[in-house]
Amino acid sequence: MALLISTGIPTLMASPNSVTMPGQAVNSTSAPLAVTIANGGTGPLTVSSVALGGANATDFAIANNGCMGASVAPQGSCPVQLTFTPTAAGARNAVLTIASNAPEAPPVTLSGTGLVSDIGLGATAINFGDQKVGTQSPAQTIAVTNKGTAPMKMGATTAIGTNANEFALTDGCKDNTVAPGAGCSIGVVFMPAGAGARSAKLTVANDSGLSQNVTLSGNGTAPMVVTMPDPVTGITLREANKPQEITIINQGTASLVLGQVTVVGVPPEVGRRFQAVPACGGQLPPNGGSCKVAVTYIPAGLTDTLTCAKAALVISDEL
Incomplete structure (x- = not known):
């Protein structure tokens, strides 16, 4: 009489059977997510391989395979950890397949989204x-x-x-x-x-x-000051206390904001004997704005003489 011994039949179960990875920046790697492989049958489950396939299989990786070569007892389980490293923006998809001695091998679908800044x-x-x-x-x-x-x-x-x-x-x-x-x-x-x-x-x-x-x-x-008479030849003051006119012309591209109009000479006391009084104030507009300045020689005293002395009119622009 023959004795029949039943060894039981393993049943492969994956949880979850569909994994959606959180959105991940392109070319960066996510934290691992686990898929649990369980044996819902009555016999030992032996896992021979765990592999990735599908359109974007290379965007997913098995970070830790706790099931490979393991013998999983009935009602027991083992973990498989997955990471996601998208290589392009948008939806990325793959499939996790588990080969074992169980009669059926349900696949685990994987999905994720590659994110980019713009x-x-x-x-x-x-x-x-x-x-x-x-x-x-x-x-x-x-x-x-x-x-x-x-x-x-x-x-x-x-x-x-x-x-x-x-x-x-x-x-x-x-x-x-x-x-x-x-x-x-x-x-x-x-x-x-x-x-x-x-x-x-x-x-x-x-x-x-x-x-x-x-x-x-x-x-x-910038303002550009031109004077009339010519600034090189200048004017000659031959009489004391008799003003002569100099015209200041702004031929630049910015307004000339008139500051001080003074006379300087060498030595300094020469300049102090001249008085310059502009007939205008404020701004001279660009491209031809003008103003007249009266320059007067004022002697230091009744017997003061000024022989061949030179001085210069100085016009300051207040920005």
């Missing part, structure tokens, strides 16, 4: 227009936003180019991590050091992989 700028070019040399313009603000789905790490914003040192920055983005949909701002002012067209370029550093630049431009303006 920098957006409120302006790609700023023209400050005319600005008087040596003065500072009002600040212009560049809004920076993260249009992507992953946090964006900001670096330093720098100005480069021929006139980079004439544009000053207030970097409110440097070293910040900007969440999706959030933003930061960069302030820029223009301080021309010379007349004429000035330009530079801002580079906004970030980890989105997208190079972003802002073109900066402006025009430095």
Whole structure:
């Protein structure tokens, strides 16, 4: 009489049978998530392989395989830990397959989303227009936003180019991590050091992989004083206390703000014997604004003489 011994049949069960990994920044690795392989049958379960397949299999990895080669008793279990490292943005999918001595091998579907940051700028070019040399313009603000789905790490914003040192920055983005949909701002002012067209370029550093630049431009303006008579030949004062006129003309591109109009000479006492009285005050507009100045020689006394002395009219511009 033959004796029949039943060894039981293992049943492979996976929990969960569908895994959705949290959204993960592209080329970064998630924390591990576990899939539990259980034996719901009556015989020992022997796992011979655990493998990844599917469209984006390489975006998922088995971080720890506690089931490989194990003999899992009925009602027992073992863990498989998975990580997600998306190589591109958007939906990523794979399948985890477990081979064993169980009659059936239900697959575990894997999914995740690759996230990327995407920098957006409120302006790609700023023209400050005319600005008087040596003065500072009002600040212009560049809004920076993260249009992507992953946090964006900001670096330093720098100005480069021929006139980079004439544009000053207030970097409110440097070293910040900007969440999706959030933003930061960069302030820029223009301080021309010379007349004429000035330009530079801002580079906004970030980890989105997208190079972003802002073109900066402006025009430095300055007054240019011309006098009549000619400043080289000048005028000759032959009589004391009798004023002669000099016309000041602003042929520059910025207003001339009249400060002091004085006479200096060598030695200094020579200059003190002249009096210069402008017939105007305030500003001389650019491109031809003019003002007359009466210059008078005032002797120090009745017997004062001034032989072949020279002096110069000095016109100061108050910025």
